[in-house]
Amino acid sequence: MRLTGMVFIFLFFCVSSFSQQTYWQQHVNYIIDVSLNDEDNTLTGFEKMEYINNSPDTLRYVFIHLWPNAYKNDRTAFSEQLLKNDRTDFYFSSEEKRGYINRLDFKVADVTVIPEETKDIDIIKLTLPTALAPKQSVFISTPFHVKLPYLFSRGGYSDQFYAVTQWYPKAALYDKDGWHAMPYLDQGEFYNDFGSYKVSITLPENYKVAATGMLTVTEAGPTLKKNATPDKTTKTKKPFFPKKEKEEDENIPSSFKQKIYTYSADSVTDFAWFADKRFIVKTDTIQLSTHIVKASCYILPENAEIYANSIKFTKNAIRFYSKQFGEYPYPTVNVVSAPQSVKYATSMEYPMITMITESSEMEVDATMAHEIGHNWLMGILSTNERDHAWMDEGINTYVERRYREKYHPAVDEKVKDLDLSGLNGSGVHVLLNTTMGLKKDQPIDLTSDAYSEFNYGADVYEKTADWMEYLGTVVGKDTLLKIAQRYYSNFAFKHPQPDDLKKTAEEVTGRNLSSVFNKLYTTGAVDSSKIKTTTKFRFGIPGFNEKYKYITLTPLVGYNNYDKVMIGGMIHNCQLPLQKFQFLIAPMYATGSSTVTGAARLSYNHFTKRTWLETSVSGMHYSINDYEDEYNPKLFLGLIRIVPSVKLSLYNKDLREKSKWIFQLRSFILNQDELNFKNVTTATDTFDLAFKEPNHSVINQLKVTYENNRKLYPYNANVTIDQGKDFLRIGFTGKYFFNYNETKQGVTARIFAGKYFKLNNDNSFSSYKTNLNMTGPKGDEDYTFSNYFIGRNEFEGWQSQQIMERDGFFKVRTDLLGEKIGKSDDWLVAINLSGDIPDKINPLNILPFKLPIKLFLDIGTYSEVWKDDEAAGKFLYDGGLQVSLFRNCLNIYFPLLYSKVYSDYFKSYIGDNRFAKNISFNINLDVFQLNKLSRDIPW
Template identity: 60%
Template sequence: MRYFLFIFFSILLSVVNGQQNYWQQQVNYTINVQLDDVNNTLTGFEQMEYLNNSPDTLGFIYLHLWQNAYKNDRTTFSEQLLHSDRTDFYFSNDDKRGFINQLDIKVNNTPAVFETDSAHIDIIKLLLPTPLAPHSKAIISTPFFVKLPYNFSRGGHAGQSYQITQWYPKAALYDSHGWHPMPYTDQGEFYNDFGDYTVHIALPANYKVGATGLLLSREETTANVLPAAFDNNSNKIKKPFFPKKQVEETTVVASSRKLQTLTYTANNVTDFAWFADKRFIVKADTIQLASHTVKAFCYILPENAELYAHSMQFLKKAVHFYSNQFGDYPYPSVSVVSCPQELFRVTSMEYPMITLMCEETEMELDATIAHEVGHNWLQAILATNERDHAWMDEGFNTFIERKYRQRYYPIDETKAIKGVDFSGLNGAGAHFLLNNLIALHKDQPIDLTSKAYSFNNYGAIVYEKTADWLEQLEKEIGVDAMHRVMQLYFKNYGFKHPQPADLKQVAERVTGKDLSYQFNKIYQTGWLDSSTIKKTTQLKILIPGLDNKHHYINLSPIAGYNSYDKIMIGAVLHNYQLPLQKFQFLVAPLYATGSSKLNGAARIAVNRFTQKQWLETSLSAVSYSINQFETGNNKPLILGMQRIVPSVKLTIYNKDLREKDKWVLQARSFLLKEDLLDFTTITTPTDTFDVLDKKASAYLINQLAVGYENNRILYPYNARLIIDQGSKFIRVGFTGNYFFNYKNGEQGINARFFAGKFVYLTPKTFLSAYETGRYHLNLSAPKGNEDYTFSNYFIGRNEFEGFKSQQVMERDGFFKVGTDLLGNKIGKSDDWIMALNISGNIPDKYNPLSILPVAIPLKFFFDIGTYSEAWQDNAASGRFVYDAGLQLSLLKDGINIYFPLLYSKVYGDYYKSTLGDKRFWKTVSFNINLSALRPNNISRELPL
């Protein structure tokens, strides 16, 4: 018994001591700032009162200069946007970028020096002239100048609409774990000290402003009211004035222009943001809570007036709802600001007492107002470290937002299944993605640093899976207990910086249970509860099944076409869905109206997924017609083919899920049966005549392919080595592609290099050269009859005249011109070839098609190559041949039409001698690239 009491009091003492030893810094700010809406700049002066409540003596303080994140394309912010497949900032002009400078820092009136972080230009290390002892304070002051960027992320400007966030020099947070200097990023938010703010904002009088805190006063003047200086004697900011040095370095608003100075105060907040626009329609109201009255404001742009008609009602509902969940909203004001429509792509973002909304529908606006206002409890008051534990804000908030949605927009389970309804409001798109990531072993744990997440995982895990986990916890402990957990958590840790262990401690205190099993799930991948993933099998007709609750067998009509079968109609029965199943099948019989044949395709595959690998073993079969001949009896002779392909493919992914590179290794065999013409001479007593028939030819092609690709958004590249082997040859081809982005990132120049080698496995003779002719290397892009594995779609595979004969496929040298009617084609080799293909977008200002209402990208192409025979004596062409022209790309490069304008003399001579009149149109070629239509943005992380 005494032992038990000793343990009990030891634990109690440690808890008490832990509470007594808890400390956190406080940083108070007084800032004077003036907006120049001509040059989109801020000129300011800041006084920072830094209170060292820690037990440590500080020799330096880290400061965030987050506007420098927009200074160039070598910042962490720029690199992180590229990881998220965004290039808009990377390719932006200097006038859209921003920075902060003109710092002249003094500490307690003593000039101080600082060091710039070698890796991050938006972090500096302020060296204190005198070490800051525990329980003492330092007064840090500095002027600063900000060039506001275009709003690429959360803040900046769009024209003369201003979203002023992360705009002043800010102290990094110091806690028991040490300093937390962090560069600005778009993925991953903040970790700031609490403090009291007094902010004087000077700007033209015709602007309306919404800001953190309460507006104390507004004064109008015609004089420049620019940042004040620090009074060395009184340790206070003096009346505003404009230092001479800054007059010389800064373009200022004309002194005759009417200005206003707005003074705001905000106490016990972690940040200060403000928004200014001349067009704001301001709605004001009050929200009565049990403890106090809250002033409520909506700042609405005229272009969004209809959308925001009920915004005040939404705001009031949100404050009451979250107050009921956690406890009364403690601040004196709450505001919602609508962003310009050109910024709707920017994510809505919260700051203490104010949030910027960028939504497009009223239902989304209602739910998102609730979500963003809810961050006042979870981000502004329970100020967790969002870089290290983003889920403690975003995931917890999503959990509460779901309750809000269910109350005001309940899901009709008869019409929508969770994970299928892509309305946006119900978050089903992210939840659907989450289930796919988990099933394919591409998910990450809930508790990771923000920078560790891939783009898809950040939304799916931090928001959705965390909310699922909290719902599971609520189911285990009960709704009432969960409500008490949230209220006690907020009561105990409001205006502090809780850690994951603190939430666990509160939950266990309320429930009296050891919840380690549940809380350990935040460090694991995979399903939260494997019992919930048991699926039943259902048949879906016409519309494929999409949700994650069932294994679907889908049945729907399909159609196809080629020149010989004409229109083919049929049905496809398959179980393809997301996530990809371990066992997949597809059967698609097609009746051909032209050939009166039953064609079709079938495929089965077995998949094995791990986080780093995808192993697919498959068997496919296909049958269709490839040629036809007139027999003279009005019944054409149709030639067909059948192909069976066993395949093993291994995809190896980068262990860092943020990266887009992977290796692909594949071995497969093409078992082919092809109809050939069979001429038979029949002799009778009265006559001799030829009979045209067909005979089957069976052969085998083995293929080994090794590829590497990096589908990063900036300068993507890939390389692939393919070795084909037949009974009489080995064919080796290497292809490399590198894309040089320009403009908005989607446009650019692609460089393709090909090198190939052909080797005979039997002695080279005239007969063996003839028999292997279709497998020879070719500078010209192969036509349908050279597609010896039948892996590409051709409208008229064996046509030799008309537009169907002008279809080519991307392989070998990929020239857009050729000499198909020559016995020995120019550029064809049974030894080796090399080629370089360059193609690129023509910028809109030079593209005559840019005036059309539909965007049609016009490109140029240039091909140059050489081949073995060109280096022999008496060669048919020069050692290097070339072509160049214009390329019209449709359906995102799914269809490409090539117009040759320049080419080597040997091609020109051929055209003149063989094509006759109107030969320009006969030189035009086109390519159908079905693989270009795959959803590549998803396939960057998912195996599609």
């Protein structure tokens, strides 16, 4: 037994030693011939790759990325991610703007292989005819045809600007963790093998080309017949191109010349190229200690002014990053300016070349440095960006901060505070701190597709840069520089992992840095010592600043028909990041009523990862009516409204989702002046003396809401229960938006169902105000005083035509005389439709300006029309035109058709000018709420 045990131990150590292989990585070399057809935006090519298996494993298959297929339809991982990130442009794009790759015919060692499909259409699996043993290689070849997409993301076309990226069949990376076969995503980059590339690009001779690598050959190409596909006319110097059928060239008129550009690149992970007829090319050289680098900038005429110093910026970036890590090893560096018309494409890096999309010189400089810096952090230190994006983007953002400090040290702090345009504006950093305060941030080290869109930028870029700053405070800035240089020296042209960076840092410092690196996997502030607690006073508008807690005095102006212009100020501590305790006090002087009006609000907020609990109390005082006659001076009837409230927001545990539940319980404590009269007799006259008397009431409200603010087909629903001394109301409201296209056009469908309960036999006018309404209620029917009305109790003139979105929300009004049509103290149901006129059929598009006209239609019924003695129709309707202004804050309605009961009413009571008097309008200030302005941050 003892001998057997010793043998077992010996064998165990032998096996363990054998299994602990030294570092290895695969190598893939590519030779590609490709032609661009700029008439149909297609590529036709042939590719031969040499796949070298340096792993200790025998491989029986290879995964191939066919990333152009990500643009093939709206069911790909790319399309689904765009929708989660509130982009519908690709979902609604035409077939012409979409892309794909086809005409594939894979051969492995000259044996035809039929690829297997995977769950993602931009990934295939090639089973090898013969297993690939360690240290062996295999040649894989295929023709291919690519329909380039519009420039929705990193690659594609815009007019005749071409960004040809992620365009060829590419082997997925295999490492110690297995295959990394990943679908193309807009949010989340890549993980590629190193290799050499030889790429020949054929295209019309009037194009200029920028590409990865060195241009080794430029030669005249064949004469291409107009409308012919390039692969059927290119004849020579393309050793891997399929044979052409001569007869297919016949009878095609109008030829034009082509040119062939051949590029070579070694030790790179990808190959990208850009082409445009208009490029202004600037070139220069950069002398480094070991070699000379050729620098080239390809500038579109529209960008000439802001790229005037682009060569200088390129030189600065190469030298700066060389000092941070190690000398730039490649022979060339290229910068391409993108068209300003491209809406969604962002600046993006590839080996030796980058595309820049900024629109100011300072941001061009900083972004060029950032993207050129990716040659070190991505190109040379080739980390797994899909799983550990921070190792590339975040560390690079930290170095970019140092670059900005050197070359742009005097940027005004106020400008920085309001800068939300780029990931490095301090305004974005304020939003990061806001999400951390709300506990809606995410750890630094997650897979790219696990982040919400905002957190991908805020946590992966900004918070990682904060983490690097923190690491620098722990080890010292000079030591941090040594860590970066050692890390680069150890892992250049390799695939380092997070633990490799940690081990390097600990080797350089001789310290255990686990506590620092553990912060990569937690939420919250990286360095809590930097959170400012100092309070300062300031005058102005609320802003973005994380240096202090401000108490701000802000000028304020208000208006209503009774108080007229109200002038005052607002003292508050409202700012970003949000504070747990918030207050707002806004006194104003009313020029019309000569009284002090105003509002105040106090709230305390408690945040957890999935909840926001707000306890608050608010108060308002303003005039709601006035009265005067020949015997009485003008009286102003006021309102004091106090609202204690408890509100709980419950968020989806997946922060990429835009859904949440909201539970709110509040009471409306109302003290309103009511007009009364008493008879007064004098020696000369008898008259009614008008006076005010207070009326106290309390209405309790429970509101439960579910909403999903996704960009495609958003919806919400709520149940509201209102209870007063004399009534109980239960109302359900649901809304659904049907998108037409990516321009926010569509149809909003609203449904309301309400039930009313009398708690006594009170039939007073105050009880009548709380009944269910088929028409949108007027100001005097807003019994909780929750909406803003210009003339709350007006019954004549344009101010009387304001309605609120509640109950049946019909746009026709029957409140002029007599009993209101559609008023119910039992039940009521209504459907409201409001839709944009599609651009394709909108005759008003011929106008030189955009007229925001919609169509509306309302259909409803209520209990009274179902009674046996009711002669009117069972269902009411109205419809017409709607003009929506100021982001739907102001909506004006022009009823053009309606039920006969309404028509009869208008003929009997309105008289002349019925059309103008029947116009109604709605003011919706909710569109300016902070949580409406930012859809991605779940506030």
